[in-house]
Amino acid sequence: MTILTHGKERLSQEQRDALVQQNIAEMGMFIGGLIREGQFPQSDLDVSSSVISHSIMSWAKEFEDKYQGPDFDYGKGIPELGDPAGYLDAIDNFTDLKMREAGWLTEEYINDEKRFWHNMEYYVDIEFRVTRTIKVKAFSKEDAIAQAEAWWEQVSLPEAIENADDMDEFYIKETLRVEDAGK
Structure with missing residues (x-):
């Protein structure tokens, strides 16, 4: 049929x-x-x-x-x-x-960098008194979180002050693959 x-x-x-x-x-x-x-x-x-x-x-x-x-x-x-x-x-x-x-x-x-999951893009919502979304390339959700934490380590004091009043707080709120963000 x-x-x-x-x-x-x-x-x-x-x-x-x-x-x-x-x-x-x-x-x-x-x-x-x-x-x-x-x-x-x-x-x-x-x-x-x-x-x-x-x-x-x-x-x-x-x-x-x-x-x-x-x-x-x-x-x-x-x-x-x-x-x-x-x-x-x-x-x-x-x-x-x-x-x-x-x-x-x-x-x-x-x-292995030849695996298709390398350099997939993720949005990571970071709470820093205000929520800021950054885009990172990673091969898994866990790797995206690690990339966001590495990004945070590189944020300068003037940049942190520009984005929030208090730089003591850093919290990963949510991680989404770029393709999943629009769903």
Whole structure:
């Protein structure tokens, strides 16, 4: 059964289920490559194969639900996935993010400047009696906070006085990726 939405043919549930299976295969191959390269030290982290399998199945479904397979307009870009070139590139980048969130990647891999998450822009709201938003380039929310703290260390006394009455307070209120700020 073919479903039409806004004049465009949509995939049936059976076709979507087949895509989830393809996602599982792509994610499994990607993770296998990370294991071979030593970037996912599975044995060092004591992560069982069943945990990996369960995660892959969950991530494959989540990816399909969020990006709707080939129905997604990749030409518009997916900033949170590093603006992938297409469907398979998007799956690999999504898997990379999930692996990073799970804590399954080496620091060397995470900090590699070739990773798509490097130099993503974040807005960091800083409270300094008044709230000021600065833009920083970072690879994660935590790194954006560290960049904001480093910025604060470089603020001169005249600049601090110009922006607030009291320079004793510094508090990070909120951190948002630039792409997420407009939502």
